[in-house]
Amino acid sequence: MKRDEKIFDLIRQEKERQMHGIELIASENFVSEQVLEAMGSVMTNKYAEGYPGKRYYGGCQIVDQSEQIAIDRACQLFNATFANVQPHSGAQANMAVMQALLEPGDTFMGLDLSHGGHLSHGSPVNASGMLYKPVAYHVAKETGRVDYDEMEKIALECHPKLIIAGASAYSRDWDYKRMREIADKVGAVLMADVSHPAGLIAKGLLNDPLEYCHIITTTTHKTLRGPRGGMILIRHDFEDPRGRKTPKGETKMMSALINSAVFPGIQGGPLEHVIASKAVAFGEALSDEYMEYIQQVRKNAAFMARAFMDKGYDVISGGTDNHSMLIDLRGKFPEITGKMVENTLVLADITVNKNMVPFDTRSPFLTSGLRVGTPAITTRGLKQDKMAVIVELIDDVISDINPETKTASEAKINAVRAEVNKMMKDYPLFAW
Numbered sequence: 473m474k475r476d477e478k479i480f481d482l483i484r485q486e487k488e489r490q491m492h493g494i495e496l497i498a499s500e501n502f503v504s505e506q507v508l509e510a511m512g513s514v515m516t517n518k519y520a521e522g523y524p525g526k527r528y529y530g531g532c533q534i535v536d537q538s539e540q541i542a543i544d545r546a547c548q549l550f551n552a553t554f555a556n557v558q559p560h561s562g563a564q565a566n567m568a569v570m571q572a573l574l575e576p577g578d579t580f581m582g583l584d585l586s587h588g589g590h591l592s593h594g595s596p597v598n599a600s601g602m603l604y605k606p607v608a609y610h611v612a613k614e615t616g617r618v619d620y621d622e623m624e625k626i627a628l629e630c631h632p633k634l635i636i637a638g639a640s641a642y643s644r645d646w647d648y649k650r651m652r653e654i655a656d657k658v659g660a661v662l663m664a665d666v667s668h669p670a671g672l673i674a675k676g677l678l679n680d681p682l683e684y685c686h687i688i689t690t691t692t693h694k695t696l697r698g699p700r701g702g703m704i705l706i707r708h709d710f711e712d713p714r715g716r717k718t719p720k721g722e723t724k725m726m727s728a729l730i731n732s733a734v735f736p737g738i739q740g741g742p743l744e745h746v747i748a749s750k751a752v753a754f755g756e757a758l759s760d761e762y763m764e765y766i767q768q769v770r771k772n773a774a775f776m777a778r779a780f781m782d783k784g785y786d787v788i789s790g791g792t793d794n795h796s797m798l799i800d801l802r803g804k805f806p807e808i809t810g811k812m813v814e815n816t817l818v819l820a821d822i823t824v825n826k827n828m829v830p831f832d833t834r835s836p837f838l839t840s841g842l843r844v845g846t847p848a849i850t851t852r853g854l855k856q857d858k859m860a861v862i863v864e865l866i867d868d869v870i871s872d873i874n875p876e877t878k879t880a881s882e883a884k885i886n887a888v889r890a891e892v893n894k895m896m897k898d899y900p901l902f903a904w
Contacts, residue, residue, distance in 0.1 A: 634662075
């Protein structure tokens with residue numbers, strides 16, 4: 473069969489883009505060769521609706537083993553007793569939990585999207601906001617940290633059936649103990665979406681959500697450094713709070729309800745090549761080498777946040793506990809939007825993403841902030857000594873942006889891009 477040169481040329485171009493640039497999107501990472509190999513394997517040929525040992529297709533004896541390994545490694549990694557590794561994404565994992573717990577129109581709580589929350593935590597443009605009744609909690613304006621007192625007050629007023637901890641752009645650890653106390657007061661289930669800090673949680677560098685949360689969901693790419701996908705975990709299984717019964721009259725357990733919600737509830741056949749790749753990534757995350765890596769991710773983030781603040785930027789909450797930071801541009805550059813910065817930096821081979829900041833005065837299409845993270849550059853082997861260098865390059869570009877033209881000068885962009893390319897040529901995509 474003739475080779476598809478158009479597509480493979482684009483793949484080549486994308487690899488070159490990744491290799492030449494500085495990747496600072498907090499939700500992106502680079503995977504190992506063996507994760508890539510498993511992802512592109514013949515496992516993609518197998519249909520396997522159902523779960524290991526309970527499939528609707530024949531010939532699943534091999535993929536049953538590989539999926540079970542992924543489940544076992546996920547449980548070992550997070551000290552869980554149940555794992556569903558089939559969700560195609562974090563949003564799918566969240567939707568499955570909601571389907572298992574809620575009826576359409578039920579109230580649940582999540583962090584406001586404009587304060588760092590996620591689309592699948594109740595945005596009106598997402599199914600979570602269309603099918604259910606979301607009520608938002610917020611960060612405090614003075615601190616940039618989650619306002620747990622406000623959360624409790626709102627929960628006591630609206631009596632949600634589900635409370636979600638977790639965010640897409642929040643740099644601090646979570647007080648899961650306080651949230652469980654709030655959930656217990658109103659009879660809610662507590663779920664943590666740890667898609668961003670999952671790798672730090674797995675290695676004990678942040679608070680353990682499963683000590684207090686009934687359920688956690690996560691993606692498997694970001695800090696876990698695996699293929700794109702999702703996962704649902706439980707440590708202590710519990711009875712369905714809605715009291716649904718099995719045919720034998722027993723109350724259904726949440727693990728069984730979650731399995732049913734994923735398949736056949738919201739998905740069909742699982743992606744067994746992705747699940748095999750997840751298993752490989754979980755195996756890597758169990759290693760001492762990964763511990764060294766994730767510690768460096770956190771160290772790099774702390775150094776980068778400090779470098780931004782030393783340059784006069786407002787880092788929301790005054791720093792970071794994890795792999796990311798949210799930068800409010802308004803204090804230093806009131807006329808420059810996040811969109812201008814994102815579009816200009818990409819010309820200099822530095823990738824960030826525009827992001828709303830708490831109490832933003834601009835729309836989500838413009839934004840007043842940037843979200844920055846260190847998982848990908850740490851995978852490439854960069855250490856803390858390079859963080860101030862990167863911030864200096866970013867500041868050089870932002871300082872040259874003209875609000876009227878919405879970009880920096882060609883000379884400045886070319887000069888910074890040359891420095892970026894020179895620096896990154898010494899680092900492979902995967903250095904661990």
